[in-house]
Amino acid sequence: MIKAAGDGEVIIDGRGAFNLFNVKAADYNYFEGITFRNTDIAIWAGTQFIAGSKGLTVKNSRFEDVGLAIFSNWSGSSDFTILDNTIIGRHDPDKLIGWIGEFWQQFGGVDGQTFPPVMSSYTGVRLYGTGHVVAFNHIQDFHDGIVVETYGNPDGSHAVEGPQYPTRDSWHLRPVAIDFYNNYLSNFHDNAIEIDGSLHNIRVMRNMLVNSASHPMSNQPTGGGPIYWIRNIAYHAPGGATRMTSGAPGVLYYNNTIFTESVTGSSANLHWRNNVILGQNFAPAIFNVTTNTGYSSSDYNGFRPNPGAENSFHWNAPAGALTLIDGVNEIAPRRAFATLEEYSAATGQDRNSILVDYDDFVNVPALDAQDLTRVQRVYDARVLDFGLVRGSAAIDSGVHIPNVTEGSSGDAPDLGALEYGQPLPVYGPRTR
Numbered sequence: 001m002i003k004a005a006g007d008g009e010v011i012i013d014g015r016g017a018f019n020l021f022n023v024k025a026a027d028y029n030y031f032e033g034i035t036f037r038n039t040d041i042a043i044w045a046g047t048q049f050i051a052g053s054k055g056l057t058v059k060n061s062r063f064e065d066v067g068l069a070i071f072s073n074w075s076g077s078s079d080f081t082i083l084d085n086t087i088i089g090r091h092d093p094d095k096l097i098g099w100i101g102e103f104w105q106q107f108g109g110v111d112g113q114t115f116p117p118v119m120s121s122y123t124g125v126r127l128y129g130t131g132h133v134v135a136f137n138h139i140q141d142f143h144d145g146i147v148v149e150t151y152g153n154p155d156g157s158h159a160v161e162g163p164q165y166p167t168r169d170s171w172h173l174r175p176v177a178i179d180f181y182n183n184y185l186s187n188f189h190d191n192a193i194e195i196d197g198s199l200h201n202i203r204v205m206r207n208m209l210v211n212s213a214s215h216p217m218s219n220q221p222t223g224g225g226p227i228y229w230i231r232n233i234a235y236h237a238p239g240g241a242t243r244m245t246s247g248a249p250g251v252l253y254y255n256n257t258i259f260t261e262s263v264t265g266s267s268a269n270l271h272w273r274n275n276v277i278l279g280q281n282f283a284p285a286i287f288n289v290t291t292n293t294g295y296s297s298s299d300y301n302g303f304r305p306n307p308g309a310e311n312s313f314h315w316n317a318p319a320g321a322l323t324l325i326d327g328v329n330e331i332a333p334r335r336a337f338a339t340l341e342e343y344s345a346a347t348g349q350d351r352n353s354i355l356v357d358y359d360d361f362v363n364v365p366a367l368d369a370q371d372l373t374r375v376q377r378v379y380d381a382r383v384l385d386f387g388l389v390r391g392s393a394a395i396d397s398g399v400h401i402p403n404v405t406e407g408s409s410g411d412a413p414d415l416g417a418l419e420y421g422q423p424l425p426v427y428g429p430r431t432r
């Protein structure tokens with residue numbers, strides 16, 4: 001255990017050293033109240049296929065000027081507890097920029113910026129394995145915020161040669177039962193949260209996801225699910241809300257409040273309920289779903305179609321219970337609709353969904369991803385108010401979801417992350 005005594009700040013300064021603490025092959029280490037700074041990897045807790053750590057705890061600490069704060073890509077890692085930390089990367093805190101693509105390329109040379117931007121801080125918390133909790137942290141100015149390592153198929157399986165699912169002797173190495181909740185995540189070249197490569201019971205709940213140049217919610221891809229995205233708020237994501245690739249199966253979006261377009265590239269067994277989705281003019285359509293399973297579903301959501309969009313809803317899915325497999329069958333038939341009514345009548349999806357607008361929220365300015373003079377701004381979510389206004393159509397328009405909407409007030413659950421009249425969640429470190 002390394003714990004501050006409480007009689008002053010404890011600073012461990014790496015003076016540019018590559019790594020401060022190496023806890024690989026050392027279990028149940030505990031850090032509390034420490035400031036770590038000026039190093040590439042502050043706490044190194046695992047290396048792929050070689051060695052790693054179990055039961056690592058890091059609480060109430062501060063990381064600054066680091067490339068990676070807490071890092072393991074060893075599948076045998078388990079039971080990390082990462083709570084109430086402030087983790088600050090090296091990237092420009094005042095300018096959002098993406099790391100790839102023509103859109104962000106045009107900012108190269110503007111105000112002294114380079115493109116692609118230098119990746120001097122990779123990830124705040126990056127881990128692999130089983131049973132981790134990462135909660136109440138404030139993380140900003142990295143390439144990605146909180147990430148489940150993805151280096152290919154889970155150990156014990158192989159995509160081509162098989163077995164397609166890890167054999168039982170590898171079950172303890174599976175990326176399962178991982179919780180990311182109540183974190184405040186801001187200013188990323190890529191993703192706020194990336195669960196890519198995860199298998200089962202990944203719960204991403206009540207996070208504030210603000211200023212992600214690419215997608216704040218990445219599933220690239222999932223390995224079966226369920227992956228739960230519940231009551232997260234996403235604001236200023238000019239590359240869109242969520243990444244779904246390679247047929248990402250088993251992803252559930254419940255009660256999220258999302259202020260950018262949702263486009264799912266390739267998914268399966270995908271279900272949306274009680275979300276509000278308003279656009280940032282990243283793409284014309286507000287809701288564009290491509291899914292390989294006829295039983296993917298969406299209902300009881302609130303949408304704000306972008307003004308002037310020719311088609312605001314796309315639902316590309318096989319008929320009935322049919323399942324397509326990427327690269328094997330033909331892709332799902334393409335269907336696009338101008339209005340919520342036409343979309344729900346034709347597909348049977350979102351029959352109980354409604355239209356909402358920015359004035360349904362207490363204080364949320366609409367952003368424009370095409371406005372090059374403002375798209376690089378970094379917003380402070382703490383001066384905004386994502387709550388619903390009195391009388392909003394989103395109040396009581398949701399459906400009860402067991403273990404998600406208990407305790408909602410009024411006649412029914414509200415749409416979005418914040419039930420009207422109820423206390424705000426804490427995002428980031430709890431005050432002591």
Ligand SMILES: [Ca+2]
Nearest residue numbers: 144190191194
């Ligand atoms: Ca990423």
Ligand SMILES: [Ca+2]
Nearest residue numbers: 409410412414
């Ligand atoms: Ca309600």
